[in-house]
Amino acid sequence: MLTQSDESQAKEAGPVHIELRPQAQHAVDAPPKLRARDVNVFYGEKQALFDVSLDVPEKAVTALIGPSGCGKSTFLRCINRMNDTIPTAKVSGRIELDGDDVNDRSIDPVLLRARVGMVFQKPNPFPKSIFENVAYGPRIHGIATGKRELEAVVETSLKRAGLWNEVADRLQAPGTSLSGGQQQRLVIARAIAVNPEVILMDEPCSALDPIATARVEELIDELREEYCIVIVTHSMAQAARVSQKTAFFHLGKLIEAGNTDEIFTNPRDTRTQDYITGRFG
């Protein structure tokens, strides 16, 4: 039975403690963690997103689905302002993280990205040791200083990511020496080491084999009890397995969003219906 979550943890805005956040029940109808209102994105002259408005709940997995090129990744990258790195990209509209507009001038993207972590499609660990990969974020943000604190953070993060048992004896090995699935879990460990509130995942399993995919999905399931997760996926089966809320994009517009069960069993829009049943995309 879903209960209203007890908002017992404080929203920290600076260096945070290393202990785990207290487990809390998720509720899709609690106040949304992210609110997007009328988001338009242009790449030069070409418009990629048209008036997208979406609520993303806390402590749940929201899946963004849709055919290739429909703007899901673009929307995802707006949330942590990764589109800033593209010189021709222009973003308009409001995206609120806990009520604060992320595009506001007073928000430093560096701090924003410590609150909103990202996992990319192709695993991209730093070409440093496994330890360094996970310790880098906490070190530069001042979350953990000194050898012991860093070791503690690394161990916690790798355990949460389900990678600790496999790499505990070779933390100095390069991150790139792991298999694809392990690398992706390392990247997830790297993302959670800075204690984010939101984790964005851009097709995290598309480069992995089914067994590695299953492990990552298991991990996502565990992580959703603490973090708000937004996942872009091409696989509808994955969306159905993993998410609680689903949003369907098509040609830059948000067509439909709602509880995963409802979307997949009883979609309101015909385009959603067509996509889900495989008639296109």
Add this chain to the structure above:
Amino acid sequence: MTDAALTPPAPTPADLRVAVAARLKARRARETRFRWYGRLAILTALMFLAVLLGRIVTQGYTTFIDYRMSVPVYVDPARVDASDLAGAGYDLLVADAVLAKLGEKDDEFGSASGKVMELLSTDLGFKLLQKLRADPSLIGKTVTVTGPVRADAALYYKGEIKRSTPQESRKLDDRQIAWLDKLKAQGMVSSGFNTSFLTRSDSTEPEQAGVLGAVVGSAMMLLVTAILAVPIGVLAAVYLEEFSPKNRWTAMIEVNINNLAAVPSIVYGLLGLAVFINWLAVPRSSPLVGGLVLALMALPTVIIATRSALKAVPPSIREAALGVGASKTQTVFHHVLPLAMPGVMTGAILSLAHALGETAPLLMVGMVSFVPGVPAGLTEAATVLPVQVFIWENASERAFHERTAAAIMVLLAFMIVMNLAAIILRRRFERRW
């Protein structure tokens, strides 16, 4: 009879196979020919290289063999005054000792000793003076001094001056040659590896000339060039590639930098003369001004090499760093630049190796003078290896020609070492991603 154009029958798969097989022979032949062209090109290049190196080595290796003479000299107290050691005629003293060894007597004009002195290096007399200075009690005793034979005598021993040429056209006359043979037979002359070539600086006497001053001058100059060109170049490239906005001005800067890399080096020499020497009063002919000029020359190359190394770093690394919350500067210096290091180091070391061999700009800033010693500091007059080669090549003594080739060998060795260093450093810094 009615239809003019009869369409040819469509080719069957069998026909196609035959056509493909027929073409195959021609294609294979073309490929083989192309391979041979490639092999030929490489062979030609290697041949030229072999000829060049062979010529240099055969001309220069004799420098590293020197002939030394050990002469027991009786220090006549009548000729050497302990209170004025420097005033005595040591060269004559040594010549007389050699004449005595040869069993000859000098005539009243001293022509025999004069002829003998042409076979001996002034080094012998100098060494004798040094020994006496250290221990004046040696006056009245017999002191043995060892020193190189004079340049022409050494050339005779090495076979460059031949007895077969008529006497008027060679440097040594028959009498001197006879003496040289006799001295060798007596065992007073020995040959060995010429370390003094590497431990002594330039001199007017070929047998005493070495490359040490030039090597030290080159090293100092390279130090100045490296300290200036590498940090400025790398940071400029990092700024241009990662931080600066991409607009018309930066495009113009990029074009200009590429052009500067192609400017003839002598123009940089003129710039050095006008700006550094005349306006900023940097000491002429010093490693400092040479280093400044060459740093300007090396800068565009370092910038271009660093930029292309930075471009080669995949954007996924930058995204990963930014995604974790690194700032732009942290992304560049903690992640991108370390990955670009192999390319950056190669570019830096190769541009320095290039600078090492530059001669024209240095001639313009005055490094063409005769510098007999090792420069003690960055602001003292110095010479560099390629300029030393240039100076010796223009010298009149024949013995300098073999030294020119030997100096070129030293220069080439220097460059090989630098290129090896580039390869080793690149391997060490290479990280796989």
